[in-house]
Amino acid sequence: MAGLPMMRSAEQTPAAGTLSPVRLATALRLLLLVMALWLCQMVAAAAQSEGSGGPLLDRLTPEVVEAVFPGITRVELVEDDGPAAAAAYAGEEMAGYIFSTLDVLRAPGYSSTPFDVVAGVGLDGRVTGAVVLFHREPYLMNDERRTGQLVTFLHALEGLESRLGATGGLEPGFVAGATISARAMRNAVLEGAGMVLGYRTEMVVVTEPTIDTINFKPMSADELTDMGALARARITNADLAAAMEQAGLGDYLPEIPTVGGPNDLYADIVFGYANPPKIGRNGVTAETFDQLVNGTPEGTMAIYAGSLGGVFDHRGARFNNLSAGLLLERISVEQGGKTFRLHKPDVIFSRGKIADLLLLPPDAQFDPMAPWTAQIYASARLPDGSLRQFQLADLDYSLPPEMILMPPPVLAPAWAEPWIEGWPEIAILVVALSVLTAILVFQGQLTRRRKLHLWVRNGFLLFTLVWIGWIAGAQLSIVHVINYIKAPFSDLGFAFYLAEPLIVILSIYTAVSLVLLGRGVFCGWLCPFGALQELLAKVARALKLPQWNPSETLQRQLWWGKYASLALILVLVFVAPDLSSIAQEIEPFKTAITAMFARALPYVIYAVILLGIGLFTERAFCRFLCPLGATLAVLDRLHLIEMLKRRPECGNPCHLCERSCPVRAIEKSGKIVMAECFQCLDCQVEYYDDHRCPPLSKIRKQLEKAKRGPAPARPAVVARKAA
Incomplete structure (x- = not known):
């Protein structure tokens, strides 16, 4: 419009192009780091493969024998070329066999370390009982509630047919939050029982009824x-x-x-x-x-x-x-x-x-x-x-x-079972991710409406916390990242990556959004613990609790905390795996989300302390301590598209968006530090608000003045000469 100052085209988002030399160098450094970690894992896996659960008879204590094969009076190691097992006797009559999944299958669960489940199988072809002696399953360790659920789950295998795919017992979902581990142990017991018994008995192999x-x-x-x-x-x-x-x-x-x-x-x-x-x-x-x-x-x-x-x-x-x-x-x-x-x-x-x-x-x-x-x-x-x-x-x-x-059923691949069973949850998550994609694509139209953005933002965070976190238990964590890195060197195969459908879908969506937009899509919208912190922070501000944010200089120092926690976990994973499971508790996700605070008191106190700090400094854990956030922040440097719009006036002289950013991811210069941004879009709400954004406010006032037209001319006043 004539007479109005023209805004510069810097308002537009920079076009995504080829990687700059800085980004290319960052990518090469990340590649070298991953290669070094994989090399360490190969060494650790080789050393771990030398380990053993010890002689089977040493593990068959009277308590274990009574649990897996009640009524047995003695056991004798079977010395033949078949799968390792001990013959179980009731008096002088042989009743069946006792075996260890570690000896027969060396099957791992969600961890790359094989677990040791001891089980019994009767001569009638039925499982007589099963107990777990050893595992390093991350979502079972240090969790008494889930451990108790696993004991009940394995006990329910009693009476099932000794073949993979046998029906009955409890569903793996009974061990909430550790379904992969439960499913792997169940399958190992059933398959191992069939192998042990089939080798030593006249079990008929049938191809038709x-x-x-x-x-x-x-x-x-x-x-x-x-x-x-x-x-x-x-x-x-x-x-x-x-x-x-x-x-x-x-x-x-x-x-x-x-x-x-x-x-x-x-x-x-x-x-x-x-x-x-x-x-x-x-x-x-x-x-x-x-x-x-x-x-x-x-x-x-x-x-x-x-x-x-x-x-x-x-x-x-x-x-x-x-x-x-x-x-x-x-x-x-x-x-x-x-x-x-x-x-x-x-x-x-x-x-x-x-x-x-x-x-x-x-x-x-x-x-x-x-x-x-x-x-x-x-x-x-x-x-x-x-x-x-x-x-x-x-x-x-x-x-x-x-x-x-009956002939053995034609089983779907092991990884397909949770996808088939969990299709309703998968459908809900896909719809939710589609909604989030629409929010990000049409964020310009959304953030022009402050109240609509507020309702959409809070509603999606509530969905993430309640459904993704507490109901579906799909909290992505550093444990998943580590296991994905270790899997190729643990003979787990491609199926391992598909065994947890919701986590797989979230991981793929996070990876794609990370490359395109940066780490904020997951951390800001899809992390249940992050959603819990942000919703509590909103309540805290509504209650007018005092808020504290560090200075820009101090904040940069505190950001290093999450990288330190990531480094600690990675070192321990390859050097001291037993200690790494403790270090991974830096993330309170297992306590606050997947276990819903039903854990031992020290873990609950730790999670509550972190949430309490977040009442006064929003998302303090995410910003300063989260190892998963550190991983995504490192990879964020490769993202291709800058969708958050800025103006030349941002940072000089205007600091509105800087002050409105709840996690202080905007520098005084007006630049958004994308590795620390949670894509909450609060700055974009300010960007489009022509009553708060100074450049837009100025334009709005000029337009309103132009609509009113020129001011009426004031009548001339003629001064009279004094007589």
Whole structure:
């Protein structure tokens, strides 16, 4: 507009271009530093690989044995070429094996150091118990609450099948904040149990559903009936009378006279598929079952039929009668519209009990895995002495899943499990990051509205604290950075980086935003502990608590504190790993965020002290002590885009943005120190406020004056000469 002073184009953001020589030199120094750290890690990993958990029997104290295999009286080391294990005996009878995941798999969790979980597996293929003896999992160490959750989680593995992918027990998320460690220990126990038992037993490897003809366990008829392995008909005298009435034979007497009253037992008959030893061998004598296994053509199937009580049995009286075709006239089997009638040559009788194996030849077209029906017949005696048959009962039968060996499930890659299970949380985080991206892209429109910026800023910080931090437990920390650096030298593979979905997504977003905009995107918007500090600081200012910020010179000295904490942790990680876990407690993230203050008192006091300091100096921990912040600040020097706008007047003569910056990341010269900036956008709110920003305020007043037009001319005053 004519007549108005023109502002210089310095208001525009400098264009992102190629790296300057200074940035290139910084990048080379960082590369050399990373290479040096990796070299140290290789040396440490090599030394660590020489370590050992000691002889297995030395670790199997009576307390450990009782926890992983209750009832065991002695253990003996198994000396063969299979996976290391100790045989577990109950008296003189062998009951299973005890093994260590450290010896069998050397599996690591979230730490690159393999853990040592001792577990037991019974000869029935089930885990008997598991306890952890050693680990260096960062989110479990020095955390009594999570350690207790891990103990409960491992205890819940008891009874699971000894194979990777077995279902049951507790979900890894039960150990909140340490799901990777819990999942790794569970998988190591299940996989190790399968390896230990499979090498030393006749475990059948199946590629399709197969009848279990291997495993045996003594079980009663009641137990088999309860699990569905036997179909059972308990028929009273009253049931008999009802069946005869329905058949139109109510005026006649049954072939087998009843004994007792209406509620007394007439027949108690069971049927089941006999080839699984748990059914057939429990139903007949061992000799009888051996005839089925070793004395019949391969592929022969058998139906188990037994009479457990009452005056009526399943055999009948005419199976010895040649003229009657040696038929067991009282029973038949029906499947898919086809009826199988049994004759004496088709039966293996059991001595000492009324229990038989009814043989079906391999070509009988009988499918033992499909449902079938056992039909029970009885006869009524007519006045002329002849017998008329009627149906007494139908028994529907299906072989229970426990009697069928299933092929190992096709498992998704180990890293995919948490992604599949955690898709709702992943979706929420992706939406939140999309919202944050929109905030950053359209920050100009947002910061032109002071109240809107205030609500958006506080709302997102609250989401970061409550959902990302306390609910999802996705607090990115220096522990993740260190583990990512160490992983390539610990044989963890690419899957390690994908094992924690929310952390992976946050890490990628942080890395991209770090290269583009600087460290402030994560530290200012996505760090739950940082959000907690800032929200508390806002409350403190609302309560008019005194605020203190160091001078520019002193602040530069204090900034070195976070670099010192980072250096201390890095040195200890490679020199003294045990001490490094203590040094990592410089970050109070585990206490205040992932554990929500449910930790030992010293950790809670430390976190509360840091938060208390933050009430008087905003984000004091982030600015002066945070090792993760130091890592991001070092890498910040490579960022490409400067989105925070400045004017020539910033710093000289105007200091408005400098005073409004809550973390004093703006120098007196007006320059923003991006390595210390948290991208809160408070300075941009001032930048666009034409009532507070002096250059804009001046322009606004000139525009308002121009709209009003020129001031009306004042009337001329003529002085009169004195007479």
